[in-house]
Amino acid sequence: MKRSELLSRILITVAVLATVGTPLFIWARTPLIHAKIAEDGGWNPDIIKVNVGEPLHLKLTSDDVVHGFAVGQMDMQSVDVLPGKVTDITLTFDRPGIYTFFCTRWCGLNHWRMRGTIEVTGASDSPIPAEPALGEVERVPMYVTLGLDIDAPHEAPVIPSSQPSASSGRKLAANLPIDRSTDYYRANSPYQVFGELSNTSMTDSQRWDVAAYLWQSNTTAESLANGQQLYAQNCAACHGENGAGDGVFADDLAAAGESSTQTMTGADNMTMQTPVDFTDPTRMLGASPALLQGKILRGGMGTGMPMWGSIFTEEQIWDLIAYLYSFQFNYQGVTQ
């Protein structure tokens, strides 16, 4: 499916109007939404209600630093929310559901907690009426179907001695009866693939190369580029620009200890941790895409890892995952 089709299931129009140009009658009944860093309360109000198809006018202002406003799972440019200024936007939702709006500027350690909801009710005039409302579980995530415990350790007992190469893997894979399907790739860790090749005459490093090829053949240059962009915007501040778990907030996270207030059952049992190092082969080669998807969708429930399920589309999450594995594999020299 093409990205444009996927995102256009929910149409949205964003218009940033000059304050002076706004008709007075709209101005008068438009709620003023205040943004503050999460420690001081985040968005206020943080629940907004609107009917399907009805333009939702919002006035946004910040009471402290520069914040940004965007709605999750939507193809929209984020809008800056400036201290002492008012920004007008108009959104129109053509599908009912619970949408998440969130801050897009790194305003502090708890930046990602700056989230609110827009409840869109009423009949959808979407041409495909059978579609469930957004926010309802459209599909059971793969980690649930596979019965994966995403909180259990998943270390690869063996790791490659050098970075596996997709291009050598491709030559080796030519005569192998390996499953190249997307489902197989998503359900298995690279280490599992390495293990399945133990009955061949290949060396260890050749088996890792085949795994690298399998991963590479299940992603595209476009997907990697998207993943990289999403990563830089949303993940690098904790996980580090180069994936090494050393983002600008990594130390703060460690210091924050158990001050987490993430509200999901189980949060009490989990403690704040340092961000995962995606360049660590022991960790990453022992993880399947389905497991990583589960972690990204659900979050760490108190570990400091935010939940992203209501922010990104499913496709965006697979793009992110494809990018995370690129810290492990050498994809050079393979053309799509």
Ligand code: HEC
């Ligand atoms: C506020 C800091 C923070 C941000 C932002 C963040 N993470 Fe994390 N992440 C963590 C921490 C801490 C952990 C380790 C604890 C855990 O696994 O729950 C983690 C763990 C993970 C894991 C689990 C890996 C494994 O082997 O189990 C994945 C996958 C992940 N993050 C992906 C992402 C992606 C993708 C983004 C951006 C969309 C992101 N994270 C943004 C803090 C963060």
Ligand SMILES: [Cu+2]
């Ligand atoms: Cu903010």
